[in-house]
Amino acid sequence: MRLAFYAPLKPPDHPVPSGDRAMAQGIMAALEHMGAHVDLASDLRSRDGAGDGHAQAQLMAQAKDLLPQIIEAGRTADWQAWITYHTYYKAPDLIGPTVSRALDIPYLAIEATRARKRLGGPWDAFARAAEDACDAADVVFYLTERDREALTAYAPKGQHHIHLRPFLPRHSLPAPGKGTRLLAVGMMRAAAKLGSYKLIAQTLALLPDSYMLDIAGDGPARPQVEAAMAPLRGRIRYLGALDADALEHAYSNAAALIWPGLDEAFGMSYLEAQAHGLPVIAQDRPGVRDVLYPRDYPSVNEGAKGLAALALSPAPAAQDIRAYITAHHLLPAAATTLSGGLALAGVT
Known part of the structure; x- marks a missing residue:
C-alpha cells in the first residue's frame, strides 16, 4: 500500500x-x-x-x-x-x-x-x-x-x-510514576494557559500544605505565573522548559498531573501522564474528556473547589489507567x- x-x-x-x-x-x-x-x-x-x-x-x-x-x-x-x-x-x-x-x-x-x-x-x-x-x-x-x-x-x-x-x-508504555508531588505541564503563554495556571494556584491553596507542585514549562507569561503562585512559596518548584527525556523523568517522579484544561483541544500531556499511570486532576471540558480515563471529573462551574475535591478523592489504580492508554491511545x-x-x- x-x-x-x-x-x-x-x-x-x-x-x-x-x-x-x-x-x-x-x-x-x-x-x-x-x-x-x-x-x-x-x-x-x-x-x-x-x-x-x-x-x-x-x-x-x-x-x-x-x-x-x-x-x-x-x-x-x-x-x-x-x-x-x-x-x-x-x-x-x-x-x-x-x-x-x-x-x-x-x-x-x-x-x-x-x-x-x-x-x-x-x-x-x-x-x-x-x-x-x-x-x-x-x-x-x-x-x-x-x-x-x-x-x-x-x-x-x-x-x-x-x-x-x-x-x-509509541508502541509501549514508559515506566510507571512513583513520586509524591503534583505535576503541571504547560507553556507559559496565551490567556488560556495563564488561566489554567491561575486555577491551579487557587486549587493548591485549598489543599493541605503537604501537596507540593512541580511546574514543567516556560514562556513569556512566566512572571504572571510566578505572581499567581506567589502565595504558595515553598510548595512550588519550577522545572523550566524540558526536552522529551527530561519530561519523561518528570512524569515518572510525579504522583498526579494537574491541568484544568481551559480551551484545550485535547492535550497530549494528559495522555503522557496517564501512560505513566498518573491520575489526572482536570475539568470536564470538551476535548479534554475525550482523552481522560473514565472517572467523575468536576464540571467547569466547580472551579478550584471541584479540582481540590478531585485531588483528595481516591485515585484509580495506576495499572488500570495504563491499561486504558494501551487499549485506546x-x-x-x-x-x-x-x-x-x-x-x-x-x-x-
Whole structure:
C-alpha cells in the first residue's frame, strides 16, 4: 500500500517542535506500522493566522502551481489514497482534493474541522476551501466529539466518520510514576494557559500544605505565573522548559498531573501522564474528556473547589489507567483505526 500524506498547518519535517508536528509524525508512523509506504506529498504550509485575503490568494496560487508536479509524482508512485492531517479555516488543504480527483483515488482527512461562522469574514476564502476539503473526503477521522458534531451535521451523503482517538507515537508504555508531588505541564503563554495556571494556584491553596507542585514549562507569561503562585512559596518548584527525556523523568517522579484544561483541544500531556499511570486532576471540558480515563471529573462551574475535591478523592489504580492508554491511545491502536478507515475507502 502506497499513500500520500500532507499536513497543511505544519509538515512533519518542520524544524520547530509543536504538538501539531508531533501528531503528524505520529500519524505517519501509525500508517507505516500497518505496513504502508507513506510519501510526504508536499511541505507547503497554507496557514494564514491574520485573516489576510491577499495572503490567502497568494497561498492558493502557490498551491495551484504545485498541482501538476504533485499529480505527476502520484502517478509515478501509484498512490492508492491521499491522507491529509488537520485542514481547517486557517490552514486548509488546497492540494489534496484536486490531486485525489485527478488520480481517481480516495481522499481521507484526519482532524478536519468545519467553521461555517468564518464564511463571509476575513478568512472567507480559506473557510470555503476547508469546507470543500471536508465535502471531498470519503472518510473523515475525528479526534473529539465536538469535531464530530459539526462534521456529521453538514456531511455529504455516504461519507464515513471514524473516531481516531488522540494517541502517543509509541508502541509501549514508559515506566510507571512513583513520586509524591503534583505535576503541571504547560507553556507559559496565551490567556488560556495563564488561566489554567491561575486555577491551579487557587486549587493548591485549598489543599493541605503537604501537596507540593512541580511546574514543567516556560514562556513569556512566566512572571504572571510566578505572581499567581506567589502565595504558595515553598510548595512550588519550577522545572523550566524540558526536552522529551527530561519530561519523561518528570512524569515518572510525579504522583498526579494537574491541568484544568481551559480551551484545550485535547492535550497530549494528559495522555503522557496517564501512560505513566498518573491520575489526572482536570475539568470536564470538551476535548479534554475525550482523552481522560473514565472517572467523575468536576464540571467547569466547580472551579478550584471541584479540582481540590478531585485531588483528595481516591485515585484509580495506576495499572488500570495504563491499561486504558494501551487499549485506546498508543500507536498500534491508532494503526488499527486507520487501517479500518482505509478499508472503508476501498484501500487494502
